[in-house]
Amino acid sequence: MTEPERLRADAVRNRTAILRATEELLTRHHPQQISMEQVAAAAGVGKGTVFHRFGSRYGLMRALMQERAQDLEIAINTGPPPLGQGAPPRVRLLAFLTAVVELVARNKGLLAALGPAAPVTAAPEQEPREAHPVYRSWHGHISQLVHQQRPDLDADMLAHVLLATLHSEPILNALERGDGNRLDRTLRDLVTGLMPE
Amino acid sequence: MTEPERLRADAVRNRTAILRATEELLTRHHPQQISMEQVAAAAGVGKGTVFHRFGSRYGLMRALMQERAQDLEIAINTGPPPLGQGAPPRVRLLAFLTAVVELVARNKGLLAALGPAAPVTAAPEQEPREAHPVYRSWHGHISQLVHQQRPDLDADMLAHVLLATLHSEPILNALERGDGNRLDRTLRDLVTGLMPE
The missing domain is CATH 1.10.10.60 (Homeodomain-like)
Incomplete structure (x- = not known):
């Protein structure tokens, strides 16, 4: 060497x-x-x-989150189903939501620490959450799968609605108490209601 | 006098x-x-x-929000259906979500200005959002209606999921662009999926 x-x-x-x-x-x-x-x-x-x-600590947390988001991205793009290609969109969507909830639950407050909290409290130097590459990537993936399965729905808004849960203070508090499986099940109920087998 | x-x-x-x-x-x-x-x-x-x-401005915004929340509370408790009693829970839930989306859409950022944004950025003197009387009241109403219609669901978590949309930056930005009807329709799709007529 x-x-x-x-x-x-x-x-x-x-x-x-x-x-x-x-x-x-x-x-x-x-x-x-x-x-x-x-x-x-x-x-x-x-x-x-x-x-x-x-x-900075912010830079460190951001790098960690990006690394994990990249791992998830790789799993989606080149990994096996149900996260990767080859499963029906609704099955891929359920698998993705489970993976995202697990990722967020595993990191106490990491996502919240990265994203600006709400428009009025965002520091001016922080980009809006929509522009955050991780948010954009997750939003894009969810809305694409929704559109494939149910082209009649507002896939863009529905993706925002599902992702909003990951920035909700009461839900993040619940995740901290170990209630990740409750969030996963509720998102699963909602998606299954819209996309029955 | x-x-x-x-x-x-x-x-x-x-x-x-x-x-x-x-x-x-x-x-x-x-x-x-x-x-x-x-x-x-x-x-x-x-x-x-x-x-x-x-x-302070905070006190003023808070008073305004509380006044509006009170009006909605009165409509729920003593007003005519579908907001008030007398309609099936799913119909009341849909009417309530429409009313809440309209209330939030009508007030650019008012709700966001009141609630702490996320655990890590909340000022220590602000109470957690779960403890906010408006949040608690809305959460209680939604979870009660969900429980009446679908006792098998996790009504508590589902109410948090539906309310999370009102604190999401991308969704608040969409509301500002006049997309309140898109949020209302998407919440309606989700609730209707779980509670078919």
Whole structure:
């Protein structure tokens, strides 16, 4: 291994260690309770390395969320059914909603920490949630599947309605209490009502 | 009219004038764009009167929302069907959702300005949204109607899911563009799917 190769391998390993450490801390803490120092200590790297790679706690949380969203994206595009292609749209939609609820439930408040909360309270430097790449990707996938199965419905609005649950304070509180399966079942009831087998 | 009676009548008239002026301003502006001076000028009262009665813009918006929520509450409890008693639960639920969407659509961002946006961004002095009397009342009404019609469903979670739409940034943006009827129709599709005629 040449010196540049070794440095690059170190950087990749550090990045992975930092993201895994953050993930582990998030199973027990809110994003805003996690300090960069804690992350560095848990990852076994210097605090400077965390700041250098991610800029801020916001940058770190965003990178983690994007990584997970990418994993889900890969599963949708190239993975096996029911998440991936090959299953009927309604089955894919149900699988996707389950995956998204699980992703959000697994990360106490991570999504909420990333998105601006509501138009009036959004800091001016934050983009609107609609413009957030993760939101756009999820919205696009849901509305496409809805449209394939029920072209008579307002797929765009329905996708917003289903995703709104992931930004609702009472629902996020319920997810924290371990009620992810209740949200999943309710979304399943709603989708099944619109798209019977 | 005695002097105390006259003062009391003045106070009631001022309060009504202030709330109606705010309502009128809200048809054209976001809550955060409306100043207490504007409200006072539009109501034909002194700025001190507005501050004295409502404390702050937040207090004013909250009073207006509570007044409207009270009107809706009265319609539910003592008004004629389909909002009031006498219609089947599913019909009452559809009428209620239409009324709520209309109420929120009519007030650009008013509800969003009142509720804390998300757990992580909520100011510590604000109560969680679940504890907000308007949210609780609406949630209670929806879950009761769902339970009456479909006792097998998770009425509590379903009520949260339906109400989550009113705090979603992309949906509030759509309401601002005049898309209230699209939200109403989508909620109607969802409820009708779960509760066919």
